[in-house]
Amino acid sequence: TAWPGVTKPPEQGGLGFDIKWNMGWMHDSLSYIEKDPIYRSYAHGTMTFGMIYAYSEHFILPISHDEVVYGKGSLLTKMPGDEWQKFANLRSYLAFMWGHPGKKLLFMGSEIAQPGEWNHDGSVSWDVLDRPQHVGIQRLVKDLNGLYADEPALQFGDFHSEGFEWAAADDAVNSVLGMLRYTPDRASSVLVMSNFTPVPRYGYRIGVPQDGVWIERMTTDAREYGGSGLVNGAVSSEPIPAHGRPVSLSLTLPPLATIFLKGPSF
Structure with a gap:
């Protein structure tokens, strides 16, 4: 090792x-x-x-x-x-x-x-x-x-550092982690958010690199997986700076769940 x-x-x-x-x-x-x-x-x-x-x-x-x-x-x-x-x-x-x-x-x-x-x-x-x-x-x-x-954005950053950024790495208080995954040309991105507490987080603001509508591709809290069914669906970015990025999303983070959102393509 x-x-x-x-x-x-x-x-x-x-x-x-x-x-x-x-x-x-x-x-x-x-x-x-x-x-x-x-x-x-x-x-x-x-x-x-x-x-x-x-x-x-x-x-x-x-x-x-x-x-x-x-x-x-x-x-x-x-x-x-x-x-x-x-x-x-x-x-x-x-x-x-x-x-x-x-x-x-x-x-x-x-x-x-x-x-x-x-x-x-x-x-x-x-x-x-x-x-x-x-x-x-x-x-x-x-x-x-x-x-x-x-999703090529979930693959490229496996071996290439330019395909990954932390979206939120320091929210220890809420035990929330956010990752951004990119395609090589950065024309497409996926936001991965994890809430490792049993407390749902409503209106959780996270900075994103692209303005537009972000589509929830998956949530582990979906009922078909045994979850409680809290979903985001489509979320439009707002011109509110967060995490060093000019626009942000207001998300619902289900309890003990990880969600994937696909960003708008350039």
Whole structure:
């Protein structure tokens, strides 16, 4: 993990691999999401720290099998709160992962919120798909994959720093994180907003780089995923400066949720 240049070409002194597992991001983000939301404001930096070194290698964001065995529990059982909050936390975390720079890797069973940790003597717990909450997680992962494949802005910044900016990195008090993803020509952008508390945020103002109508492409709080159904739909920017940008949006941030908004194209 600590070896430098894993994904640099051999002629530059590297090992020539295509992608390297970002174990630091995995450990940091899991340690954050496992905390009760009331304590997350004190650990806010663990969710932003990964961007300091994100472009030192070509990274993949892994959920390793080591994190769901040996008594560590499954992704679902790591989540704090009651049953609704556990599923909401997991949905928000997975969507944050898909919005964050880096390719994506889930260990089997995580895409259906398998309750038990991995057992190499048994199969994935497919029977949980008899329950709507687990179907919601499966549908979300499918739709996240579809959105990722459909939006070049969610791909370019994986390996290119000019494809990423923090929209809001310092709102530890509300445990809100915002990311902006861009296409190479910056003609298209996607705003990713995560609210890691169970408190809905109404009228949350966030600066954006493009004036016009922003369309909500996905919210993990949608009812088809098991959420409460708070949506933004289409949101028009206003000439109110925020976060160093000349225009901004007034958003509803659902509880324990991540949302994706597509900006107007130039």
